[in-house]
Amino acid sequence: MISILIFYSVLIGGVIYSYRNAAIVAFCVYQAVYFFNPATRWWGQQVPDLSYSFFIVLVIFSLFLINYKKYKENKILKxxxxxxxxxxxxxxxxxxxxxxxxxxxxxxxxxxxxxxxxxxxxxxxxxxxxxxxxxxxxxxxxxxxxxxxxxxxxxxxxxxxxxxxxxxxxxxxxxxxxxxxxxxxxxxxxxxxxxxxxxxxxxxxxxxxxxxxxxxxxxxxxxxxxxxxxxxxxxxxxxxxxxxxxxxxxxxxxxxxxxxxxxxxxxxxxxxxxxxxxxxxxxxxxxxxxxxxxxxxxxxxxxxxxxxxxxxxxxxxxxxxxxxxxxxxxxxxxxxxxxxxxxxxxxxxxxxxxxxxxxxxxxxxxxxxxxxxxxxxxxxxxxxxxxxxxxxxxxxxxxxxxxxxxxxxxxxxxxxxxxxxxxxVVRSASREDNQSTNRPKDVT
Structure with missing residues (x-):
């Protein structure tokens, strides 16, 4: 019973928190589901047989789209x-x-x-x-x-x-x-x-x-x-x-x-x-x-x-x-x-x-x-x-x-x-470059 309670608490609470406070928490829920792996646990028969990892991936993707402008700076090719x-x-x-x-x-x-x-x-x-x-x-x-x-x-x-x-x-x-x-x-x-x-x-x-x-x-x-x-x-x-x-x-x-x-x-x-x-x-x-x-x-x-x-x-x-x-x-x-x-x-x-x-x-x-x-x-x-x-x-x-x-x-x-x-490294260097560009020049 305690395993089921922990599982649902993490799943539901984590999804709510990811939408309200920090999107990256959705990945933490994905990590938890990976380790919980309810389909093979002794308590797995007591929870609905659903693809929980697929559901969390949809949550991650939706949060990514919602906050896309915020993430544009993070370039994959860098x-x-x-x-x-x-x-x-x-x-x-x-x-x-x-x-x-x-x-x-x-x-x-x-x-x-x-x-x-x-x-x-x-x-x-x-x-x-x-x-x-x-x-x-x-x-x-x-x-x-x-x-x-x-x-x-x-x-x-x-x-x-x-x-x-x-x-x-x-x-x-x-x-x-x-x-x-x-x-x-x-x-x-x-x-x-x-x-x-x-x-x-x-x-x-x-x-x-x-x-x-x-x-x-x-x-x-x-x-x-x-x-x-x-x-x-x-x-x-x-x-x-x-x-x-x-x-x-x-x-x-x-x-x-x-x-x-x-x-x-x-x-x-x-x-x-x-x-x-x-x-x-x-x-x-x-x-x-x-x-x-x-x-x-x-x-x-x-x-x-x-x-x-x-x-x-x-x-x-x-x-x-x-x-x-x-x-x-x-x-x-x-x-x-x-x-x-x-x-x-x-x-x-x-x-x-x-x-x-x-x-x-x-x-x-x-x-x-x-x-x-x-x-x-x-x-x-x-x-x-x-x-x-x-x-x-x-x-x-x-x-x-x-x-x-x-x-x-x-x-x-x-x-x-x-x-x-x-x-x-990448974003830190970018911030330093911006600070250097915006720094007022000495007038002599």
């Missing part, structure tokens, strides 16, 4: 990550004409195109750093809710959690990848917020999210979080641009984080994490980490024969021709279990190059934001960008072990990078 994303989705549609499974490819290309269009519209609706904060709050809230749901369900399949996935990632590993970046964001807000109540809220959210990753037993998400949080803490400890007592706070966070991790981690999780360093040969019917490296080698060899890619599920179709005869599992039609090789086999070398350029440009935009904010002495915004970079890095590490080329979360992160770049 955001490098979005430019590369648009080119990549265009290539994905070109691949349709020679795809192995054209019908399936068209279905997922349509989903991909919709995702890019939504992100482009939301990007244009972001007009201030408060809008950026709201989107990040929405991300954290959605991750908290689904983590709370995982807590309720518990490990229901041996030492794993199953049946808790999302629309575009039905397996639990995909869910862990989706929520992992928010741990860096909760850490940031827990530090910069002045109110003890707000600090407590973000701390509680972080505890639930960390607990969900531990219950899911996702090694990829664990590595991603380790790298992303370490990246953020590295800046807190080493940057010359800092607040008073920042290093002491960072050390306290490390101690509390390690203590909390040790408390939450159980024997199953510890055993699974230890397995990261184990070299297990793929000789039986079980799929292991070593088996995945065989998939990656096969994908690389496959790309030599199909340099342009062959569309959706290319690897699944051709894998039996490239896998060794060591056991039966490597001869089955399997996913490649890596976004890099997923891109390579679906849209070829050109697609992989475009994908890398999209990610690199997003990272570069965030780095330029850091430089600009440091020059303007905006310390909280500076570390917010560092947190987004940490979350971005977390997802990149995690998707190395999963097929996440068309993941919603990936393009949320790309859009976040484009939006902060637009607010802190």
């Amino acid at each position: 955001a490098p990550p979005l430019r590369w994303a648009i080119i990549l989705v265009a290539l994905y549609w070109v691949t349709y004409f020679y795809a192995v499974f054209p019908e399936y490819h068209a279905e997922f290309a349509t989903f991909y195109l919709k995702s890019i269009i939504i992100m482009a519209i939301v990007y244009k609706m972001v007009c201030s750093h408060e809008d950026i904060n709201k989107m990040l709050y929405g991300f954290i809230f959605g991750a908290w809710y689904v983590s709370f749901y995982v807590f309720q369900v518990g490990r229901n399949s041996g030492n794993r959690v199953e049946g808790v996935g999302l629309v575009d990632s039905p397996d639990a590993n995909g869910l862990a990848a989706a929520i992992a970046p928010t741990l860096v964001l909760t850490l940031h807000y827990m530090w910069v917020k002045k109110s003890l109540f707000q600090k407590a809220l973000f701390a509680i959210a972080g505890i639930f999210i960390a607990n969900a990753i531990i219950l899911i037993n996702s090694r990829g998400a664990f590595l991603g979080v380790l790298v992303g949080v370490s990246f953020y803490l590295f800046f807190m400890l080493s940057s010359s641009f800092k607040k008073a007592h920042q290093k002491k706070i960072a050390m306290l966070i490390v101690v509390l984080g390690l203590s909390g991790g040790i408390y939450l981690a159980d024997d199953d999780f510890i055993s699974r994490i230890k397995g990261i360093s184990e070299q297990i040969e793929a000789k039986d019917e079980r799929e292991t980490g070593a088996t995945r490296t065989l998939y990656w080698v096969a994908a690389w060899e496959m790309a030599k024969d199909y340099p342009l890619g062959e569309g959706y599920r290319t690897f699944n179709y051709y894998a039996p021709l490239y896998m060794p005869d060591t056991n039966s599992i490597t001869k089955k039609s399997r996913s490649v279990h890596s976004t890099w090789f997923e891109v390579l086999t679906e849209v070829g070398y050109l697609g992989l190059a475009l994908f890398l350029l999209m990610l690199f440009s997003a990272w570069r935009c965030l780095s330029q934001c850091r430089t600009q904010l440091k020059r303007q002495n905006k310390i909280d915004e500076y570390y917010k960008v560092v947190a987004i970079q940490g979350g971005f890095l977390t997802f990149i590490i995690t998707m190395t072990f999963l097929n996440r080329m068309r993941a919603e979360i990936l393009y949320w992160l790309i859009m976040f990078a484009a939006a902060v770049y637009n607010i802190y």
Whole structure:
């Protein structure tokens, strides 16, 4: 009952608030619906079977049209990550004409195109750093809710959690990848917020999210979080641009984080994490980490024969021709279990190059934001960008072990990078130019 109450409160209250106060809140509702995913939850049968995400997209689009004049300043082509994303989705549609499974490819290309269009519209609706904060709050809230749901369900399949996935990632590993970046964001807000109540809220959210990753037993998400949080803490400890007592706070966070991790981690999780360093040969019917490296080698060899890619599920179709005869599992039609090789086999070398350029440009935009904010002495915004970079890095590490080329979360992160770049670099430079132009000249 509490889940249904939260769902309707967020849905109805968020839509009303977006029309009356802040249009960007509609995207926060979209984020929440993504994580609620009522069609697959145990409480989903108690609510009408409707396409809630489609309804929210209509709300977003209507708000965009209503406030169009306000958003005209936000040019999509001035955001490098979005430019590369648009080119990549265009290539994905070109691949349709020679795809192995054209019908399936068209279905997922349509989903991909919709995702890019939504992100482009939301990007244009972001007009201030408060809008950026709201989107990040929405991300954290959605991750908290689904983590709370995982807590309720518990490990229901041996030492794993199953049946808790999302629309575009039905397996639990995909869910862990989706929520992992928010741990860096909760850490940031827990530090910069002045109110003890707000600090407590973000701390509680972080505890639930960390607990969900531990219950899911996702090694990829664990590595991603380790790298992303370490990246953020590295800046807190080493940057010359800092607040008073920042290093002491960072050390306290490390101690509390390690203590909390040790408390939450159980024997199953510890055993699974230890397995990261184990070299297990793929000789039986079980799929292991070593088996995945065989998939990656096969994908690389496959790309030599199909340099342009062959569309959706290319690897699944051709894998039996490239896998060794060591056991039966490597001869089955399997996913490649890596976004890099997923891109390579679906849209070829050109697609992989475009994908890398999209990610690199997003990272570069965030780095330029850091430089600009440091020059303007905006310390909280500076570390917010560092947190987004940490979350971005977390997802990149995690998707190395999963097929996440068309993941919603990936393009949320790309859009976040484009939006902060637009607010802190493009629009900031425009304001400075206007001030310089309007400044009265000295008369001598």
